[in-house]
Amino acid sequence: xxxxxxxxxxxxxxxxxxxxxxxxxxxxxxxxxxxxxxxxxxxxxxxxxxxxxxxxxxxxxxxxxxxxxxxxxxxxxxxxxxxxxxxxxxxxxxxxxxxxxxxxxxxxxxxxxxxxxxxxxxxxxxxxxxxxxxxxxxxxxxxxxxxxxxxxxxxxxxxxxxxxxxxxxxxxxxxxxxxxxxxxxxxxxxxxxxxxxxxxxxxxxxxxxxxxxxxxxxxxxxxxxxxxxxxxxxxxxxxxxxxxxxxxxxxxxxxxxxxxxxxxxxxxxxxxxxxxxxxxxxxxxxxx
Amino acid sequence: xxxxxxxxxxxxxxxxxxxxxxxxxxxxxxxxxxxxxxxxxxxxxxxxxxxxxxxxxxxxxxxxxxxxxxxxxxxxxxxxxxxxxxxxxxxxxxxxxxxxxxxxxxxxxxxxxxxxxxxxxxxxxxxxxxxxxxxxxxxxxxxxxxxxxxxxxxxxxxxxxxxxxxxxxxxxxxxxxxxxxxxxxx
Numbered sequence: 001x002x003x004x005x006x007x008x009x010x011x012x013x014x015x016x017x018x019x020x021x022x023x024x025x026x027x028x029x030x031x032x033x034x035x036x037x038x039x040x041x042x043x044x045x046x047x048x049x050x051x052x053x054x055x056x057x058x059x060x061x062x063x064x065x066x067x068x069x070x071x072x073x074x075x076x077x078x079x080x081x082x083x084x085x086x087x088x089x090x091x092x093x094x095x096x097x098x099x100x101x102x103x104x105x106x107x108x109x110x111x112x113x114x115x116x117x118x119x120x121x122x123x124x125x126x127x128x129x130x131x132x133x134x135x136x137x138x139x140x141x142x143x144x145x146x147x148x149x150x151x152x153x154x155x156x157x158x159x160x161x162x163x164x165x166x167x168x169x170x171x172x173x174x175x176x177x178x179x180x181x182x183x184x185x186x187x188x189x190x191x192x193x194x195x196x197x198x199x200x201x202x203x204x205x206x207x208x209x210x211x212x213x214x215x216x217x218x219x220x221x222x223x224x225x226x227x228x229x230x231x232x233x234x235x236x237x238x239x240x241x242x243x244x245x246x247x248x249x250x251x252x253x254x255x256x257x258x259x260x261x262x263x264x265x266x267x268x269x270x271x272x273x274x275x276x277x278x279x280x281x282x283x284x285x286x287x288x
Numbered sequence: 289x290x291x292x293x294x295x296x297x298x299x300x301x302x303x304x305x306x307x308x309x310x311x312x313x314x315x316x317x318x319x320x321x322x323x324x325x326x327x328x329x330x331x332x333x334x335x336x337x338x339x340x341x342x343x344x345x346x347x348x349x350x351x352x353x354x355x356x357x358x359x360x361x362x363x364x365x366x367x368x369x370x371x372x373x374x375x376x377x378x379x380x381x382x383x384x385x386x387x388x389x390x391x392x393x394x395x396x397x398x399x400x401x402x403x404x405x406x407x408x409x410x411x412x413x414x415x416x417x418x419x420x421x422x423x424x425x426x427x428x429x430x431x432x433x434x435x436x437x438x439x440x441x442x443x444x445x446x447x448x449x450x451x452x453x454x455x456x457x458x459x460x461x462x463x464x465x466x467x468x469x470x471x472x473x474x
Contacts, residue, residue: 103319105363105364107366107411114320114322114466115320117318119317119473120318
C-alpha cells in the first residue's frame with residue numbers, strides 16, 4: 001500500500017495530475033481550479049502553521065531548532081464540488097476534489113466528460129523543520145531545503161519569517177504579545193507539470209508563562225496562491241497544449257490556541273488551529 | 289556542548305525524517321475509464337448494421353493502468369450520433385455488446401427516432417441483470433486478456449432498422465461505456 005507523506009502530497013499531485021488531468025480528463029480550467037482549490041488551502045494550512053508557541057523572544061541572542069508535525073483535517077464540503085462542465089449545464093452532480101473520492105462522468109456534446117477521482121483522505125499529516133535566531137526581542141525564522149530529486153519530480157522549499165515582541169516596549173504588561181509575518185514558497189517540478197505555492201501569513205499572538213508551562217493563542221491572516229501548469233495532449237488533433245492555472249486557497253483567517261511545556265533546553269507544544277481547514281499541530285523545540 | 293551537539297544532530301535527523309514520513313496510507317483510487325466504440329453504417333436499404341470487435345487493451349486509459357486495476361465495474365453508457373446524412377433520417381436504433389462467445393451482455397434500443405436528435409448524446413438505461421452479467425464477465429477476463437487481441441474480448445453491434453427519410457444514407461456514431469475501476473496507487 002503506497003503511503004502519502006507530507007510534502008509528498010504535492011509530488012503525488014504533480015505526477016498524478018499530469019497523468020490523469022492532462023491526458024485523460026479534458027476539463028475546462030474552471031473545473032480544474034475547483035478540483036485543486038482544497039489542495040491550495042491545505043498548502044496554506046500546512047506552511048502557515050507552527051510559526052510560534054510563545055510570544056516571548058529573548059532580549060539577548062537565542063537559537064531554536066523546531067520539528068513541527070501536524071494533522072490537517074479536510075472538511076466534507078472540501079471533498080466534493082458542484083460541477084459545471086459547460087455553459088447551460090443544469091445537472092446537480094458533484095465530483096471529487098483532490099481529497100475526495102469518486103469522479104463524475106456526465107454527458108457532453110462529444111462524449112462523456114470525465115472528472116478525475118480524488119485520493120479519498122479526510123485527514124492529511126504533514127511536518128516541517130525550522131530554525132530561528134533571535135536578538136533584542138526580534139526573531140528570524142528559516143525553513144529551507146535545496147532542490148531534491150524524488151522520482152521524476154524535483155522539489156524545493158524556502159520559507160522565512162520575522163517576529164517582534166512589542167510587549168517589551170510596554171512595561172508592566174501581564175503577558176507577552178508579538179507580531180509575526182511568514183512567507184513560504186514551495187515548488188514541485190515534474191516533466192509535464194509544475195506546481196508552485198506561495199504562502200503568506202501575518203499574525204498577532206500572545207502567551208503567558210506559568211513557570212515552565214505556557215498558554216498561547218493568536219489570530220492570523222493568511223493567503224495562499226498555487227500556480228499549476230500541465231500539458232494537455234489533444235489526441236484527436238495531435239497537439240500538445242500547455243495550460244496554466246492559478247488557484248487561490250480558501251485559508252484566510254485562523255484562530256490558534258495552544259499550550260507548551262519547557263523541560264531544560266526542550267519545549268514541547270501542541271495547538272489547535274481553527275480555519276478553513278482545521279489543524280492539530282505539535283512541536284518539539286530545542287532552544288537556548 | 290557535546291550533549292548539545294547530540295541533541296542538534298538528533299533533531300536534524302528527526303527533521304529530515306519528518307519531511308518524508310509520518311505518512312498515511314492511500315487507498316485505491318476510483319478511476320473512470322472510457323471505452324469508445326465507433327460505428328459507421330451507410331447504404332440504401334431499409335436496414336443497416338456494423339460490428340466492432342475489441343479488447344480492453346486497445347484503450348490507452350485501460351492499458352496505462354491495467355496492472356494496477358484491482359476491480360472494474362459498469363458505470364454508465366451512452367450513444368452519440370457524430371454525423372448523419374440525410375438529417376431527416378429516422379429508424380429504430382439498436383446497440384448490443386456481447387462477450388467473446390456472443391452472449392449478450394448489454395443491449396439498448398431507441399425506437400422510431402431520428403439519429404440527428406442524438407448529436408448531444410443519449411444515456412442508456414441498462415437493467416441490473418445486464419450490469420451484473422457485464423461486471424461478472426469483465427472481472428473474469430480483465431486479468432487474462434490476450435495482449436495481441438487475436439480473440440477479441442468483446443463484440444459490439446450497431447444496427448438501424450425501418451429506415452425512412454431518404455437514401456442513400458450515411459451515419460457515423462459511437463457508444464461510450466464508462467468503467468468504474470479501482471486502481472491501486474502502488
